[in-house]
Amino acid sequence: MRVHFSLYTEIWSNVVVLVVDCWCLKLVMSCLEYLITNFSDFQLACLGSFFLHESVFFLSGLPFILLERAGWLSKYKIQTKNNTPAAQEKCITRLLLYHFCVNLPLMMASYPVFRLMGMRSTLPLPSWKVISTQVLFYFILEDFVFYWGHRILHTKWLYKHVHSVHHEYATPFGLTSEYAHPAEILFLGFATIVGPAVTGPHLITLWLWMVLRVLETVEAHCGYHFPWSLSNFLPLYGGADFHDYHHRLLYTKSGNYSSTFVYMDWLFGTDKGYRRLKVLKSDACEAERKEI
Ligand SMILES: [Zn+2]
Numbered sequence: 001m002r003v004h005f006s007l008y009t010e011i012w013s014n015v016v017v018l019v020v021d022c023w024c025l026k027l028v029m030s031c032l033e034y035l036i037t038n039f040s041d042f043q044l045a046c047l048g049s050f051f052l053h054e055s056v057f058f059l060s061g062l063p064f065i066l067l068e069r070a071g072w073l074s075k076y077k078i079q080t081k082n083n084t085p086a087a088q089e090k091c092i093t094r095l096l097l098y099h100f101c102v103n104l105p106l107m108m109a110s111y112p113v114f115r116l117m118g119m120r121s122t123l124p125l126p127s128w129k130v131i132s133t134q135v136l137f138y139f140i141l142e143d144f145v146f147y148w149g150h151r152i153l154h155t156k157w158l159y160k161h162v163h164s165v166h167h168e169y170a171t172p173f174g175l176t177s178e179y180a181h182p183a184e185i186l187f188l189g190f191a192t193i194v195g196p197a198v199t200g201p202h203l204i205t206l207w208l209w210m211v212l213r214v215l216e217t218v219e220a221h222c223g224y225h226f227p228w229s230l231s232n233f234l235p236l237y238g239g240a241d242f243h244d245y246h247h248r249l250l251y252t253k254s255g256n257y258s259s260t261f262v263y264m265d266w267l268f269g270t271d272k273g274y275r276r277l278k279v280l281k282s283d284a285c286e287a288e289r290k291e292i
């Protein structure tokens, strides 16, 4: 009887997955069909990408400002210090200025490169296998390029004149992820676009990569480590606790330079301080438990 039950549940879950899959695919296809017939390639790749980026970035980042102001879920906050409303507002104003004056022109300038490398927005869509392989490749390549770029930004002159802007917020919140000097936006922006630029993806793949990368960096700066945070389940994923450590230490001692994963810092020994702190914390917890 138990065997039958598990068989039925398996069949039903497969049917549900198939229906949802088809429904999602149909929805994506009809949305894309509408966009292709009503907008030019340039409009979609530049203005469409910009609009999508702004929506995902602000919708995912703003809730963390609300959480900090209201003091909700404070037991999951990594640092006890809070940002002032003036500091939060300064971040938003500066972000809007840079997004319109740096990010948008950058997207427009890189369009011919993407076209040259074979980017397309026509139907049919690539298979999920192609999309997921390309996105995974972008994450690995971005993490590698970002790691070295970020380490260079922590040298004395570049830190003082460029990267210190991003480190103005020692207690980061979601939106501070993109708060940086325009030169850094151009410099590290290269890490984000190099993957798509060399593979010439479908526009859908490019948009999926952009959405996931924005969500990842907002989460890394959110200032909260929840029981449901991805770093609790994905072994090589850095997450908020990992990057928060980078922000709260002096620039020469910070370490944890990677954007998404933890293995680059482990390989090059730049996470030693962080790992030592983790050991100390878990020892302290263990001692506390024994006392109880
Ligand atoms: Zn840094």
Ligand SMILES: [Zn+2]
Pocket: 166, 177, 221, 243, 247
């Ligand atoms: Zn940061």
